[in-house]
C-alpha cells in the first residue's frame with residue numbers, strides 16, 4: 508500500500524490493449540462469456556468476474572477499490588446516491604424487531620428514513636444525545652443491532668467521539684456504522700476507531716464539483732457481503748459514468764481538501780472576532796467544545812463552518828439576502844462556497860425546540876467553504892454581516 512495521495516491517483520483498472528493513460532469508462536450494462544461453461548461457472552460464482560452492471564462493473568470496481576484503500580476497508584459497493592447507500596446498507600442488515608441507536612444529529616433524509624420508513628418493517632430507532640455517550644449506553648436494548656453516527660454533524664458541526672462509540676459497539680456486540688461524508692477519508696478514517704461500515708455521499712466532497720450524485724459503503728467483508736447480495740438484487744447500483752467522474756475526482760481529493768480546510772479555518776478565525784457574530788463552530792478552533800476529540804480523530808477541521816448572526820431569525824435572513832458571491836444552495840462540499848440558513852429553509856418545518864435539539868438556533872448559518880480565494884470569500888461574508 509502506497510501513500511493515500513498515490514493510491515488515489517494510481518489505483519486504476521488494468522490497462523487495456525489500447526494503452527490508455529487516464530482511466531477508461533466501461534459504459535456497458537452487461538458482459539459476454541467465452542462459452543457455456545464460462546457462463547455457468549460465472550453464475551455459480553466460481554469465478555470473480557463482471558456479469559451485469561447491476562452487480563458490478565470495472566469502473567465501479569475501480570472506485571470501490573480506491574475508497575477501500577482510502578478508508579482501510581476490505582470491500583464495498585457503489586450506489587446511485589448517498590441515500591441509496593444509507594438505505595440499502597441498513598435494509599440489508601436489519602430484521603423486523605431490530606432497533607437502531609442513532610446519534611441525534613444526522614442528515615435529514617436519514618432521519619426521515621429512521622422515523623417514517625423503517626418502522627413500516629418493524630425496525631425502530633432512538634436518538635442519543637451527541638454530548639453524552641454514557642446516556643447512549645443506557646439506551647441500548649436487547650433488540651439494538653446498530654449504532655449509527657455522523658461526525659462532524661450537519662448543520663451543527665458538532666463532533667462525536669468515534670473511538671468511544673467504537674468501544675461501546677464492541678462491548679455490546681453491535682454493528683457500528685459511520686456516515687463519513689463531512690470529513691472524507693482524507694481527514695478521518697472511522698474504521699481505525701472501530702467502525703464496521705463507513706458510508707459516503709459521493710455527491711459532496713468526493714466529487715467536490717457538484718456534478719454527480721453517488722454513494723458508497725465500505726467495510727468488513729462479512730457485512731459487505733450481505734449489503735452486496737441485497738443490492739445486486741434490488742438495483743441501486745451507481746451508473747458507471749458517474750463512477751468514472753468520481754474516480755477521477757478522487758485523484759485530487761487530498762489537494763482539494765487541504766485548501767478547503769485551510770480556507771475554512773481562516774474563515775472561522777475571521778468570524779470569531781466579528782462583533783455581529785455571537786458564536787462560531789469549527790472543529791479545529793480551540794473554542795469548539797470537542798476540540799480535543801477533533802484533534803484526535805481528524806487530520807484537519809473539514810470544510811464546514813457554522814456561526815450565529817446576532818439578532819435571531821430576521822438577522823439570519825437579512826444576512827442571507829445580502830450575500831453576493833457565495834451560492835445560496837442546499838448542497839455542500841463543492842468548489843463553490845455555499846451558504847445556508849437552516850432555520851428559514853431546510854429546517855423551517857421543525858419547531859424551535861426541535862431545531863435546538865439538532866443544534867440549530869434561529870440566526871445560525873452554515874457555510875460550506877469552497878476553493879475560491881479566501882480573501883473573496885471573507886469579503887463577501889463581511890459585507891453581508893455589515
Ligand SMILES: *Cc1c(COP(=O)(O)O)cnc(C)c1O
Pocket residue numbers: 588589590591614657661686688689707708709710711720721722
Ligand atoms: C448529502 C448527504 C447524504 C445523502 O447523500 P445524497 O447523495 O444526497 O443521497 C447523506 N449523509 C450526509 C451526511 C450528507 O451530507
